[in-house]
Amino acid sequence: MRKFHLLSVFLLLTACHSFAQAIAGFVVKSGTFPRHNSIVYTALPPSAGNAPVSLEEITGGKRIPVAVNVYKGQLCWILSGNTPAGAERTYELKKGVPVTNPRMKTALHNGSLVLEEHNDPILQYNFKTVAAPSGADTVYSRSAFIHPLWAPNGVVLTNIFPNAGHLHHMGVWNPWTHTLFEGRETDFWNVQKKEGKVRFNGNLETLSGNVWCGFSAGQDHVAFLKDGTEKTAIRETWLIQAYPATNEGARRQWDFTTTFAATTPNGITLLQYRYGGGFGLRTTAAFTAQTSQVITSEGKTRKDADSTRARWVKISGTTTHGKAGMLIMNYPDNFDSPEPLRVWPENMEGGELMFNYTPTRMKPWQLYPGARYQLKYRVMVYNDDIINEEAEAAWQEYAHPPEVRVI
CATH class of the missing domain: 2.60.40 (Immunoglobulin-like)
Known part of the structure; x- marks a missing residue:
């Protein structure tokens, strides 16, 4: 149990x-x-x-x-x-x-954990396995992901099981795609290949308070071996911390930290690949090439952001429930930071959007046994839109927090 x-x-x-x-x-x-x-x-x-x-x-x-x-x-x-x-x-x-x-609360709901400010939902972490859509292969059933992610005005910004070609896309999630584990290439992202997947491992700590609420959750990257057995290749811990809304309720920030380690004597190599790990996001189906906009810290848009680097990426769009968006910020100490991006071109999946901060897009990353590794991101969700100057100020705030001196 x-x-x-x-x-x-x-x-x-x-x-x-x-x-x-x-x-x-x-x-x-x-x-x-x-x-x-x-x-x-x-x-x-x-x-x-x-x-x-x-x-x-x-x-x-x-x-x-x-x-x-x-x-x-x-x-x-x-x-x-x-x-x-x-x-x-x-x-x-x-x-x-x-x-x-406390003002910032966590609430358990039948296999999921919802972060709330008063009674307003912030995000939901699904620790219980969510069944694949009816008629789909059960390999797509999945735990250990965030969905829904709400903007302050209630707009849902994420999507899961979006369509037949990408049923493995799960809100906010971060499996590694192209790896070398015990002499075999193993993909934990494309679960339909049946080489591996990520699972919640039973360790969950919830946190409530007046400054932030959140949770710490254990997750395993599990490899499916040729002999029909399984082996955990990477064990990670997510720490999610959500802060009170500001700007008359129009902005909210939350921090995403993943700490992970190889679990076997030979470690694992995260091979160079165009996407995987880091911070993965499948946005709401309402965000299409016609209804949403992408802009990066380097001035790139959805037309030319793919394979470039960015300190931050802003995604805004219009839905039937209103306009909202999110700013995803890359911490300067992350591997190969500012991390490269995977951004779907406008002609993918009817214009829908998948975004990924991809630490290993340009070079591989060897995880050695006995060592711990970490990646950090901050997300601002907002009503309507924000200008680029506000996005840059938010990143500077994240990258260079105030100095505290003890007296």
Whole structure:
């Protein structure tokens, strides 16, 4: 039986009493460019121990309570509002009382996990196997993917089992396509080849709080061997963290981190190939060549973005339920960053769109036994559209977060 571990993480919004014990102070520096609702991370001081904590901003002679999350030795809060370039803001961490009704929540629903802000859905992770469409080969049945992904206005941005030719496309997912595992080329993406697939492995931790909600999920890249047996080639952990909506509810960001390792003595080679791994996305069928637009940080569009590199990619489109989109940002420390892209040409599948950040498009990546590897992305979902300058500012914010100094 699978075991699910619910970790209550909360996080802590409370007015600190005058007698509460101060643990540490922090100065947050905006740096060389202005900040807007920045996401701040710093290490939890060892002196905090396991005690619940609260945070206050000290400004204008006042102490203002600030929501804070604590997870695996990291503090997280929002540098709320606008902070000019070169500015500093001061905070004090104290022992405090946890909030019992967090703003950002996780909810289990019959084989899936939904992240919510109040009662507004953000995204759904499917840990239970979702059956293939009626009449299709059961090999297409799949777990370990995100769908639906909602824009703040409720538009669904993703699609699964889209059509007969690409039933293996599953919302947001990231299997490796062209690999060399134990002397055999193995494809974990094109499941119809019956060489391998990705599965949820039973490890799930849910996280709720006032700054972010999310989950940690274990997934296995399973190879189907010639003798009819199976072997796990790669074990990965997804960490998904969703933050509160901003800009009067019109923007929301969430972080996607995958940490993975080879599981056998000889490791695995992720061979050079035009797509696979990284961040895979099949958008809603409503996004076609006529109804959607793609623009990259380098000014490329759907006509010429394929096989180019980009710090960020913006995908916007119109549906019967409104206009919305997403900005997918590539972290600078990722393998071969800024990562190359796979973007379907406009004549694919009636103009529908598949997008993939492809770390191994230009060169192979050897995963050695005993080593851990990581890829990170941030996604902004939005109502209507955003201009390129906002997209670039969001990437700069992600790539160069505010500096935190302990005082």
